[in-house]
Amino acid sequence: MPLEALLFDVDGTLADTERDGHRPAFNAAFREFGLDWDWDAPLYGKLLAVTGGKERMKHYVDAFRPDFEKPTDFDDLIAELHKAKTRHYTAMLAKGNVPMRPGVKRLLEEAREAGIRLAVATTTTPENVTGLLEHSLEKGSTAWFEVIAAGDIVPAKKPAPDIYIWALEKMGLAPEQCLAFEDSENGIRASRGARLKTLVTINDYTRDHDFSGAAVVLSDLGEPDAPATAISGVWEGLGYVTLDSLKSLHRG
Numbered sequence: 740m741p742l743e744a745l746l747f748d749v750d751g752t753l754a755d756t757e758r759d760g761h762r763p764a765f766n767a768a769f770r771e772f773g774l775d776w777d778w779d780a781p782l783y784g785k786l787l788a789v790t791g792g793k794e795r796m797k798h799y800v801d802a803f804r805p806d807f808e809k810p811t812d813f814d815d816l817i818a819e820l821h822k823a824k825t826r827h828y829t830a831m832l833a834k835g836n837v838p839m840r841p842g843v844k845r846l847l848e849e850a851r852e853a854g855i856r857l858a859v860a861t862t863t864t865p866e867n868v869t870g871l872l873e874h875s876l877e878k879g880s881t882a883w884f885e886v887i888a889a890g891d892i893v894p895a896k897k898p899a900p901d902i903y904i905w906a907l908e909k910m911g912l913a914p915e916q917c918l919a920f921e922d923s924e925n926g927i928r929a930s931r932g933a934r935l936k937t938l939v940t941i942n943d944y945t946r947d948h949d950f951s952g953a954a955v956v957l958s959d960l961g962e963p964d965a966p967a968t969a970i971s972g973v974w975e976g977l978g979y980v981t982l983d984s985l986k987s988l989h990r991g
């Protein structure tokens with residue numbers, strides 16, 4: 740089956756958003772609510788094991804703050820904290836300070852020109868996706884994506900495959916017609932769970948993850964003047980990922 744569509748994870752894949760984006764936004768929300776919670780970069784790496792901001796905060800309290808007395812309306816507090824966190828994060832995005840990763844814009848433009856369909860499959864909140872695309876990729880680029888599958892649209896977040904299955908159903912595509920792009924173990928468990936062939940680009944938080952099942956693991960998508968390196972799997976393309984190289988990965 741020919742390659743019809745590319746499905747992209749967002750956090751860690753399109754942009755390095757976690758350490759200097761989501762993390763300080765959580766901390767700003769905690770301060771705003773007068774909480775003494777503070778997530779430093781190494782702790783945040785551990786917390787990333789749980790996807791979804793609301794789920795991550797609950798996990799933090801359960802695993803790291805047994806001293807915290809949960810109010811009876813704990814779920815409401817988490818929801819309010821998460822709203823504040825989204826406000827801080829999208830304000831950060833609006834400043835245009837979160838760049839796309841190498842090769843992302845170049846590859847998206849090439850795919851678009853070739854009529855390849857594009858989608859997003861992420862656990863993050865929808866306005867975070869729009870904010871990133873509009874401010875860091877290009878104004879109006881949200882429309883480049885036929886489907887944006889995000890956040891609570893499915894109750895079971897990654898590593899459950901549900902978000903990818905939802906996106907495939909929406910597009911009327913079989914997994915064999917697509918490639919997925921991921922950066923993390925939870926992400927590839929989700930994409931492989933949906934039977935999608937997956938290209939992984941690593942980042943500092945995920946380089947030691949288990950990427951078994953990946954078609955190939957690369958440092959990043961690369962640029963003509965800044966070649967990517969292969970971490971595992973066979974990569975016979977140029978030093979940067981092109982649509983042709985994706986087509987041969989998809990066939991192989």
Ligand code: XBP
Nearest residue numbers: 750761790791792861862863864926
């Ligand atoms: C992303 C996430 C998200 C973000 C925060 O995972 O786990 O929770 O860290 O976003 P993936 P929200 O890249 O695998 O989709 O606070 O909006 O949930």
Ligand code: MG
Nearest residue numbers: 748750751922
């Ligand atoms: Mg990710």
